Amino acid sequence: MKLIPRLFILVFICILAAMASAVYAEVRPAPDQVFKGHELINDWDIEGAEKLAQELIEQNPESGDAHFLLARTDFFKSNYAQAMDRLKYVEGSHQNVKEFKELAKETLKATEHFVSSESDHFIFRYLEGPDEVLLPFAKEALEQSYKVLGDLLEYHPREKIVVEIYPGREYLSRVSPLTLQDIETSGTVALCKYNRIMIISPRFLVRGYNWLDTLSHEFVHYLLTRKSKNRFPLWLHEGAAKFLETRWREETDYLSPIMETVLAGAFENDYFIPLENMMPSLAKLKSAEDVQLAYAEVSTMMEYIAELKGDSFLSYLLAQLAQGQNFESTLETALGTSIAEFQTNWQKRIRSLNLEFIPGHKTLTSKFKKGGEDPEESSYREIEEKRTRDLVFLADILKSRNFVKAAVLEYEKAINETQTLNPILYNKLAGTYLKSGEHDKAKVLLRKSLKHYPHFHTTLLNMGETYFQTQDYPEAQNFYEKAQRINPFNPFVHNRLIQIYNKQELKEKKEFQEQLYRHIE
Numbered sequence: 091m092k093l094i095p096r097l098f099i100l101v102f103i104c105i106l107a108a109m110a111s112a113v114y115a116e117v118r119p120a121p122d123q124v125f126k127g128h129e130l131i132n133d134w135d136i137e138g139a140e141k142l143a144q145e146l147i148e149q150n151p152e153s154g155d156a157h158f159l160l161a162r163t164d165f166f167k168s169n170y171a172q173a174m175d176r177l178k179y180v181e182g183s184h185q186n187v188k189e190f191k192e193l194a195k196e197t198l199k200a201t202e203h204f205v206s207s208e209s210d211h212f213i214f215r216y217l218e219g220p221d222e223v224l225l226p227f228a229k230e231a232l233e234q235s236y237k238v239l240g241d242l243l244e245y246h247p248r249e250k251i252v253v254e255i256y257p258g259r260e261y262l263s264r265v266s267p268l269t270l271q272d273i274e275t276s277g278t279v280a281l282c283k284y285n286r287i288m289i290i291s292p293r294f295l296v297r298g299y300n301w302l303d304t305l306s307h308e309f310v311h312y313l314l315t316r317k318s319k320n321r322f323p324l325w326l327h328e329g330a331a332k333f334l335e336t337r338w339r340e341e342t343d344y345l346s347p348i349m350e351t352v353l354a355g356a357f358e359n360d361y362f363i364p365l366e367n368m369m370p371s372l373a374k375l376k377s378a379e380d381v382q383l384a385y386a387e388v389s390t391m392m393e394y395i396a397e398l399k400g401d402s403f404l405s406y407l408l409a410q411l412a413q414g415q416n417f418e419s420t421l422e423t424a425l426g427t428s429i430a431e432f433q434t435n436w437q438k439r440i441r442s443l444n445l446e447f448i449p450g451h452k453t454l455t456s457k458f459k460k461g462g463e464d465p466e467e468s469s470y471r472e473i474e475e476k477r478t479r480d481l482v483f484l485a486d487i488l489k490s491r492n493f494v495k496a497a498v499l500e501y502e503k504a505i506n507e508t509q510t511l512n513p514i515l516y517n518k519l520a521g522t523y524l525k526s527g528e529h530d531k532a533k534v535l536l537r538k539s540l541k542h543y544p545h546f547h548t549t550l551l552n553m554g555e556t557y558f559q560t561q562d563y564p565e566a567q568n569f570y571e572k573a574q575r576i577n578p579f580n581p582f583v584h585n586r587l588i589q590i591y592n593k594q595e596l597k598e599k600k601e602f603q604e605q606l607y608r609h610i611e
């Protein structure tokens with residue numbers, strides 16, 4: 091997700107006009123220089139803007155305009171305390187100055203207890219404690235992304251990139267234009283904005299999420315913005331980020347099964363999200379389902395462009411935009427069609443793929459933790475269909491009273507009688523099969539569920555457990571490691587991995603796992 095501050099240029103003309111009359115009117119740098127500085131920031135050329143701002147301050151040490159410019163570069167370099175200090179010299183009462191001060195103040199407050207840890211090209215900032223368990227995984231994913239995606243887009247940033255890991259969704263809302271409501275409705279968990287990557291720790295979601303691909307996705311946004319000088323349109327931004335988010339792990343398949351279903355459904359019902367409705371951000375769409383559809387549309391458009399023009403076309407397009415070329419005409423010239431025609435051709439191509447619409451295969455929204463709620467006990471409530479929910483509720487009670495066979499019958503009934511493919515239900519039945527030693531039945535069920543929801547933590551965990559109980563340790567290791575990557579905060583997974591490494595005499599892995607475990611204990 092991201093928002094492109096298209097209006098900033100206009101906004102800052104207004105600010106400058108207001109400030110010119112209000113602040114230090116007798117000693118101001120030439121307005122066009124200050125304007126150029128703000129434009130550089132809007133292009134994400136933060137280093138260029140900083141250099142210019144410092145020159146302006148040297149020439150006009152008392153200029154509020156120059157201090158404001160430098161405060162913005164501080165902010166874009168994630169030096170919030172410095173930005174706040176600098177803002178003391180800026181007396182503008184204009185709304186936009188006030189808003190910027192508020193944002194800088196909130197961001198400073200939200201991150202004041204953060205500590206940091208660096209890899210070759212990234213600076214991670216987070217709260218000391220359990221979130222440290224994320225670092226080895228995050229560093230691996232982003233450094234790999236730096237290499238693979240940097241090569242692909244022919245752009246390797248020289249400055250280290252700041253990645254902030256927030257302890258909860260409220261923090262993301264405080265430091266960004268997204269409201270809590272936007273975050274809940276769209277399931278947004280990360281952003282690339284203000285020259286940095288922001289992500290909510292998977293610790294705050296009931297089952298974690300595919301946060302490593304998400305980090306890589308945001309890094310794609312970072313590269314696209316920097317290399318194009320922030321001139322890449324939002325729809326293709328999202329398309330490219332989705333299209334490339336799995337490349338770091340040598341995977342070219344980016345379209346999740348649910349996106350395939352949602353896209354097939356769109357063609358069946360002739361219901362699409364028009365490109366213009368994707369502004370200002372996919373996070374502002376009205377439902378998680380619409381967000382999935384928008385992603386599916388734009389990422390398959392991106393793939394289609396790459397098919398027609400080759401993978402290196404994206405790098406070329408970014409370079410053209412940075413030089414001031416117009417996006418539409420550059421793309422249209424390259425494709426030899428108008429963008430409208432391109433979309434018609436894209437529709438034909440998608441139709442020819444015969445994507446399958448699977449009823450009952452629904453988008454799962456990110457399930458954030460709520461205080462005082464046992465996620466396992468209340469998980470039946472996440473099942474939308476009433477009939478299924480009632481059956482599951484009954485089965486849950488039977489299971490809790492140790493009537494395992496009766497519980498199995500009710501869960502089976504729920505699966506057979508309704509269309510739902512909800513992985514919560516599948517895992518409840520599979521978990522009960524495990525309890526009664528029916529490993530083969532559990533495997534069949536879980537494999538089917540993984541086909542639809544490949545990143546669902548509980549399925550990966552139960553799959554690992556099935557193999558663990560049948561003493562197939564290499565397979566158990568494979569699934570538990572995957573489960574850990576989605577949710578590294580589940581102590582059970584750590585315990586099992588330590589046991590699995592021990593059984594296979596993988597001494598180094600075992601020691602590393604014990605080290606990881608200490609972060610969350």
Ligand SMILES: [Zn+2]
Nearest residue numbers: 091092328331
């Ligand atoms: Zn995105």
